[in-house]
Amino acid sequence: MSPQNEPRQTKSQRQSAARERARLIREQQRKRERRNRMFTIWGIVAAVAVIAVVIGFIVANGIRGQVADSGASPANTNAYGGVTLVKPNQLATSPASGDVNVKDTQSPTASASASGAAQPVPHGVEKAASGKPAQIVIFVDLACPVCKNFEASYANQLDTWMKDGKATVEYRVTNLLDGSASTTNYSSRGANAAYCIANSAPDKLQAFLKSAYEQQPQEGGEGLSNDKLKQLASSAGAGDIGSCIDNGTYRPFVKYLTDQGRADGVTGTPTVFVDGQRWSNSGDFTEFAQKIISARK
Template identity: 30%
Template sequence: MARNTTSAGAREQARKLQQEQERKQKRQSLLLRIGVVGIAVIAVVAIALVVLTRDGNGGNYTEGPAPAAATDEGGFVLTSGTELAEGADLGTIDAEDTPSGDGPASAQPREEGQRPHLTIFTDAHCVHCANFEGAYEEILRGLLDEELITLEYRSVSYLQSRSNYSARAANAFACMADASPENYKGYLSNVTANYQGQEINNESLAAIARDSYGVDIESCINDATYRAFAAYVSNTAWEQGVSGTPTIYVDDSQYEPNTFFEPLMTEVSEYAEEAGIESDFVQQAEEQLDAEGEDIGQSEPEAPEDAGSTDDGEDE
């Protein structure tokens, strides 16, 4: 009888030990799950802190490199259709630290013997800019190649969208200026002129560069290398009173897209006479524009508060 009592007690002890072991396993499993969730939360917080640290207020790109060929105010100056003038080599820029001044530094009166200088503020997300490039790209390239003008593009990011197309395209243009200056104008004009209200994703921006110009800027585009620079250009332009695109300066005078061509050609004709340049292109360009009668509007966006936003919900 004593053996049966001892056996029953042993079984009861074994049962209690098993229950205790099961409770320990449940506690360990729960702690493990809590630990995994905690690590995930920490990871998300860490990523958010990295983004905020990198992007500054509002999740914007505020600090980063500038292409060596960029001017002090973020323009790229073409001396021919395939050549960029030497830039200011800005190094690392702060998008919120914009140059002071009431207008672009490039807006200066033309001196005798100096080529007329054309400054164009353009936004790849602007349908009026697409119309402008479609109408004037060949003419402006011809004037460049005839060495009758210099041309400066300022790619601003005024028009906001879900995928931040303006800023992404401006970044891509800067990538091309840095990687292949000889293809900068062609790429910018191509992408801008072919905008039909449908935003272009990063993959396609890289494909155009690769397929049309044989240049690989995919990593520069995907890494958003020059997004802080793109914000810097926009902020600078806005502070200088440029509130629409395309906005155009012929030397020191500002024009809308429908009024710039006549004063430009007047300046070109005067320069050609001063420099002793004989060219049939000037008359051909004037006749072409007279025949086409281009009527190009201008966008009037709000202030570019989110010019460098990181929320790139790209349209595929």
């Protein structure tokens, strides 16, 4: 039938057809809008995923990755990375001494070696001057089970010598067990946390070390998280050092002092010296140290 012969639509039919066309247009528009919304949502999801990957990479790099060779020194430490307790919970205080760099580690020299000793004595380890307390220096690693046992066995005796003015106790907190004791470089992160506390709350360091040993994780696992380290620091009364822990502020410093220790023959922990004499890690430490302390003039 030709168009001329088609029956003319009524007004009602024309209105109905117009409504149907409008409905189809609206439906197409809704489909386009839904499609555009989906594209937008998936775009946002993709962007969030990319950001998460970047953040994860940054965090993982901070936990497992490379650490700068140079960085800031915390306050209340000596030139070789030691923090010295002169009394229980009382550190010898000093201002921060500027940046350190791994390239500045020193090789053992005659002046840094015990005369006739088979192994060198680390820099800064020596017999205390006459009339002064004996110098006890302990290289530790917070992931080291033997260090934990040493503290459990001898912490009270160390406190007694300090209270009586017989000895000072210097800790050098290393990262020697990174890569072996945990999968997240816990040794470095734990040492960094210790130096964050030494820097800003030195009277809380001993309590933090005690708690860290008491909650020492099993070897070979992930180690304590940064959040757990912050919790231990807070429980010890160190205040807010979260950014210092999360940023790894003193990890280059830990790297430096550990490398200096290696250069000085310290390859395991605990490594303990009393007035420059190295304990063999066998026998009773109290007996070994007491003989040296009693012989002082």
